[in-house]
Amino acid sequence: MPVTRPVLSPPFNVVRVSHVDFTVTDLEASRAFYVDCLGLIVTDEAADKVYLRAIEERNHHSLILRRAEAPGVRAAGFKVASEDDLDRAAFWFDSQGLRAEFVERDHQGRTLRAIDPVGMPIEFYFRMESVPSMLQKYSAYRGARIQRIDHVNCFTPDVQASHDFYRDIGFRVTEYTETEDPDPKLWAIWMHRKGNVHDLAFTNGRGPRLHHIGMWTATPMDILHICDVLATSGYLKSMERGPGRHGISNAFFLYLRDPDGHRLELFTSDYLTADPDHEPIRWTLRDPQRQTLWGHPAPKSWFEEGSFFDGTEVLEPVLEAQPIVAR
Structure with a gap:
């Protein structure tokens, strides 16, 4: 049977999926789609990028849109349970012979970027800037809510x-x-x-x-x-x-x-x-x-x-x- 029993004591503790980092060719058109139509909230923006989050989220972003010449995905991000888990993750990737390095990311603390065995780029972090949840700010409920x-x-x-x-x-x-x-x-x-x-x-x-x-x-x-x-x-x-x-x-x-x-x-x-x-x-x-x-x-x-x-x-x-x- 190809599905095996879970590892209940893993080498480091991933909490959940956190965010996706998109590149887009027309930042204004993408912003209009995700914000004006679907109702995501702009946390921060600059000439070349927009950080978005949803209504109940308390972390700075769950979707990043970055202007680029071609559409793509920079990485999928995951939140871990502690700073120590980042160090444990770095040690584990090294022990498995898999590429991983600490990188700088705006609005996040230490971030470990790694490549999984089929080549997918993934990132792990513990701290991200906090923002107010809009869960009970019902005037902010727009689009798909x-x-x-x-x-x-x-x-x-x-x-x-x-x-x-x-x-x-x-x-x-x-x-x-x-x-x-x-x-x-x-x-x-x-x-x-x-x-x-x-x-x-x-x-x-x-x-x-x-x-x-x-x-x-x-x-x-x-x-x-x-x-x-x-x-x-x-x-x-x-x-x-x-x-x-x-x-x-x-x-x-x-x-x-x-x-x-x-x-x-x-x-x-x-x-x-x-x-x-x-x-x-x-x-x-x-x-x-x-x-x-x-x-x-x-x-x-x-x-x-x-x-x-x-x-x-x-x-x-x-x-x-x-x-x-x-x-």
Whole structure:
């Protein structure tokens, strides 16, 4: 069985996914999409970058938009539990022969940048500048009324290798998809640290590439409301998939593409997974309810297109397997 027992005493303590650092070609257009339409809050901005957060978030940012010549992703960021965990992480990466170094990041304390075994850039930090939560400032609720970052989902050329690496640093499996072969292989995996369905997910494909960043809304009505907003504010074509409900995670969802093609999922209605003996749910690749409990099937673009990590080589997947694709 390719899914193995979790490591409950990992070498360092990751708390949750924290932020994603995007490069965009038209900063003004991206700002209009994320702020004026979707309702994210600007914490800080300059001529070449904008720092955004959602309503309940108390850290300085969960999404960075940086002006660049080409769209891309600089890194996915994770918060750890203490400064000591950063030192433990640096020691662990070195012991595994994996590249890691401390770097300077605006509005953050010490930040450890590392490269995982399939080449994905990831960053860990403990301290970030604090900002007031807007949770009870209801006049700030705009657009999709997004509450917080929830997860990142990535294409990986080797789902098993990604599972093994993130299991070793304490991520626990909640759901997974296998092929139906006599010797089944992992096709996708959902893993968490914070006690819901996922902080991090991996899907088989050309990678590493970012499939999407998931942002949590309080209710399905928030997602239905933003559909009306998108349809009447010039962003109808940004709606790639949904609304609908996943079988995996039970999520009520809507997938959007920003002006540079970066994919965003608006997401709610998943479930608690905090118990350390939580048993993961197995899905087969050909189960039609796996990706869509109800709603239109995922389009071909959803399986093939993603955002490139800056300076990262993209590899072909080791597994040849085909999911159900909308015609």
